[in-house]
Amino acid sequence: NAGVTQTPKFRVLKTGQSMTLLCAQDMNHEYMYWYRQDPGMGLRLIHYSVGEGTTAKGEVPDGYNVSRLKKQNFLLGLESAAPSQTSVYFCASRDTEKGRSNQPQHFGDGTRLSIL
Amino acid sequence: LAKTTQPISMDSYEGQEVNITCSHNNIATNDYITWYQQFPSQGPRFIIQGYKTKVTNEVASLFIPADRKSSTLSLPRVSLSDTAVYYCLVGVTGGYQKVTFGTGTKLQVIP
Numbered sequence: 001n002a003g004v005t006q007t008p009k010f011r012v013l014k015t016g017q018s019m020t021l022l023c024a025q026d027m028n029h030e031y032m033y034w035y036r037q038d039p040g041m042g043l044r045l046i047h048y049s050v051g052e053g054t055t056a057k058g059e060v061p062d063g064y065n066v067s068r069l070k071k072q073n074f075l076l077g078l079e080s081a082a083p084s085q086t087s088v089y090f091c092a093s094r095d096t097e098k099g100r101s102n103q104p105q106h107f108g109d110g111t112r113l114s115i116l
Numbered sequence: 117l118a119k120t121t122q123p124i125s126m127d128s129y130e131g132q133e134v135n136i137t138c139s140h141n142n143i144a145t146n147d148y149i150t151w152y153q154q155f156p157s158q159g160p161r162f163i164i165q166g167y168k169t170k171v172t173n174e175v176a177s178l179f180i181p182a183d184r185k186s187s188t189l190s191l192p193r194v195s196l197s198d199t200a201v202y203y204c205l206v207g208v209t210g211g212y213q214k215v216t217f218g219t220g221t222k223l224q225v226i227p
């Protein structure tokens with residue numbers, strides 16, 4: 001049981017290049033999230049998904065797009081990378097609520113992205 | 117969204133009990149209190165969650181007073197490996213994301 005797996009772990013891009021970050025979870029979770037974390041700051045939500053085929057904007061969605069074509073995968077795309085998008089990106093997944101319990105998020109180990 | 121306030125950093129010696137308090141004055145009736153731990157170069161990891169009174173698991177205890185306007189994460193007998201950032205989150209995490217991660221408390225355990 002791998003949990004949440006993010007690929008790649010590291011990447012360096014030039015300004016204007018595009019790339020896709022992949023998040024895969026094997027826990028059959030409905031909800032998935034993409035965050036970014038900048039030095040000395042907490043995690044900020046970029047986009048999230050409440051199920052296959054659905055996506056929604058979070059706190060800082062500009063410059064990013066996402067897709068959830070399969071339940072287990074959540075892709076984060078940068079169409080034209082900018083230096084301001086240099087950050088560590090975390091993906092998380094979460095199960096649906098069970099009764100009154102509040103399901104925690106399960107995180108991957110992050111993708112470190114540098115844009116020159 | 118319930119705003120949380122927690123100390124930016126704390127230092128503790130090995131073997132001591134550490135208590136990290138989080139203030140959440142505008143917590144709503146349906147809000148849960150959740151704590152995560154984050155080591156360098158890793159994603160946050162769930163530690164403990166509670167709604168009221170006291171919750172204990174193999175890692176930590178969570179104390180929540182009756183008014184629920186604050187909570188205290190208690191780590192018994194910390195070791196160097198407990199050096200991490202600890203986040204307090206308050207909110208109802210239904211399909212719609214209603215919680216935010218603050219800057220957390222950076223705990224440094226000293227030998």
